[in-house]
Amino acid sequence: MGVSANNIRNIAIVGHSGEGKTTLTEAILYNGGSIERMGKTDNGTTVSDFDEQEIARKTSISLSLSYTTWKDVKLNLLDVPGFYDFEGEFDSAMRACGAAIVVMGANGSVTVGAEKAINYCLKAKKPLIIFINGMDKENADYAGTVRALRESYKNKVAPIQIPSMEGNKMTGYINVITGKAFRFTAGAPEEIAVPAAYASELEEMQASLMESAAENDDELLEKYFDQGFLSREETILGIRKGIQTMSVIPVLAGSALLNKGVINLMNEVVEYLPQAAERAALSATDVKTGGAVEISCDADAPFAAQVFKTAVDPFVGKLNYLRVCRGVLRSGMSVLNPNTNTTERINAIYLVMGKKQTQVTELTAGDIGAVNKLTGTGTGDTLCDVNTPVQFAPIDFPEPVLSMAVNATVRGTEDKVFGGLARLTEEDKSFRVVKNTETGETLACGQGEIQLDIIKKKLKSKFGADAEFTTPTVAYREAVTGVAEAEGKHKKQSGGAGQFGVVNIRFEPGAADGIFEFVDATVGGSVPKQFIPAVEKGLREAIQKGVLADYPMVDLKATLFDGKSHPVDSKEIAFVSAAKLAYDDGVRRAHPVILEPICSMKIIVPEQYVGDIMGDLNTRRGRIIGMEAQDGMQVITAEAPQGEILTYATSLRSITQGRGKFSETFARYEQAPDFVMQSLKK
DSSP: OOOOGGGEEEEEEEESTTSSHHHHHHHHHHHTTSSSSOOOTTTTOOSSOOSHHHHHHTSOOSOEEEEEEETTEEEEEEEOOOSGGGHHHHHHHHHHOSEEEEEEESBSSOOHHHHHHHHHHHHTTOOEEEEEEOTTSTTOBHHHHHHHHHHHHGGGEEEOEEEEEETTEEEEEEETTTTEEEEOOSSSOEEEOOOGGGHHHHHHHHHHHHHHHHTTOHHHHHHHHHHSOOOHHHHHHHHHHHHHTTSOEEEEEOBTTTTBSHHHHHHHHHHHSOOGGGSOOEEEEETTTOOEEEEOOOTTSOOEEEEEEEEEETTTEEEEEEEEEESEEETTOEEEETTTTEEEEOOOEEEEETTEEEEESEEETTOEEEEEOOSSOOTTOEEEOTTSOEEEOOOOOOOOOEEEEEEESSTTOHHHHHHHHHHHHHHOTTOEEEEOTTTOOEEEEESOHHHHHHHHHHHHHHHOOOEEEEOOOOOOEEEEOSOEEEEEEEEEOSSSSOEEEEEEEEEEEOOTTSSEEEEEOOOTTSSOGGGHHHHHHHHHHHTTSOTTTSOOBOSEEEEEEEEEOOTTTOOHHHHHHHHHHHHHHHHHHSOEEEEEEEEEEEEEEOGGGHHHHHHHHHHTTOEEEEEEEETTEEEEEEEEEGGGOTTHHHHHHHHHTTOOEEEEEEEEEEEOOHHHHHHHOO
16 A cells, blocks of 8 residues: 555645755755765756756756655655746646745845745745755755745744754754754754743744744634733644645755754744645546546545646656545556546556656555656646546646747758657647748747757657758738739730730738728729639749738739730630739739738736836837736736747846746737838838
């Protein structure tokens, strides 16, 4: 039998890039005895960062799974990249975890990544502990960092530890709840008497914690009012309830690099963060009835799990990471994938330690592991008991905000390139490959330049395919703004049968369908009826390219009002050619212009960046449509030419320090200004 859900903690380790999440994971694994020595990010020797791109960049780029045991409790650790481009990995982790450790530097402020991680956890209702890392650094400012947290999160922040300092270095800590003090040693922390210098601070913080604990339970609150005091056990109970309801965010400190304060963190994770068995029932859909059902973490109930990540390797194959939400998954089972309505056979089940897998025979409710060789299952899919089919809601991944055109570097390798990209979309659901029917280009669409650069390098390393990523073509259009009449005359005589056709056509804006409208207004058979379709055919072929810059012509009304024919030499091809000649001449004299695509934008930013955003939009020829406050942010609706916002995601991130988001949709076409037209003319 697998580990009981009572003895499992599923923990996402999140925060700003570079704050030490992977190093903290290493320290936890080392303390739990899962690894013999702590690896280093700079050396590329950590459990979490094993991809060659992670080793080269010295930073995490994908969600990594590992586990250890501490005090008879299994800790499943989800090390989540902190850089903005990998937000999709955060979404996956939030679906799999039961709680989070937010890692932040002791720099006296709340970094953007820490702020986003805390807010995300609160929104996703994931209990969390904040670990202030880097207390070994000379400029470490624990008190300032706690103050900054309290400014942002008011009464939620509850330091449950006082770092004891010598100079600027943390040499130990005092556990506020137990009142015990410890000094760091080469091995486990050594208990010492509480230093006199911290006695009054300890008393003050214990009173504050007691009050926080009382506020999370009616019985405790009544006792606190009556007696003015709670026992240590009651304080722990109240704090634990507060953590689970997210009205309390405990704060601890230490140095992951020096493995100081990490054992205390692990103790508190086991003590305070919820057991897998304690998670709230998950909402799902009963596939048979279409009704809503609640899925509790019950090992004796029918099996149900959700895939939260997929790893693709051209040699090993596909590995699906999943969380068992209910029942037991056993090797040899046949399970239903209701997303694809297919049955999958479970071959091997693994516990995952970075890039290493250990095969097991089963996974019980609450646990996390991986399965291989599933043919039709991807990230977000549900796997469940065949006779009790349920389906979980898909994972909401961020929409792409940056697109690049993709071409194979070497001609003839297109299948290799686009096949590899398709496989990589299985790994990263925040990345997509789409065909732009307007321009004919294939686009790689993602969250930012770094993500797309990594995709390109993975394509090379995993699938041996070289690709070029370039700025995509903007789908401009051409149109006429005036009226002009033109004659097209095609005459060819070369000894044999001749070709003859003359057409007189009026060109003007106002096509009924907005693209092209052909009107036959001839009288007296000036153009024989059998050749009228040839005239229309010639014009429809011609409008594929405008006369200014070869962009497709739109909103063109062409009226055939006269022409000439020859009883012997007139043929269909002659009238096709004559129509094209009339088009070229007439459209040039009908005041042609270039139209540019205009996009509607929704930009969400904190209030302090609104001025900078509006100024930047002004330089992009943008127009502000409206602005409203929503959930503490400003939502700006605007319009801007698509050609001006191709790399807006990068600029927005720079302006707002990563705090801003935006989305865009095509709105309409508008006449481009002269300077744009001049730059595009052939």
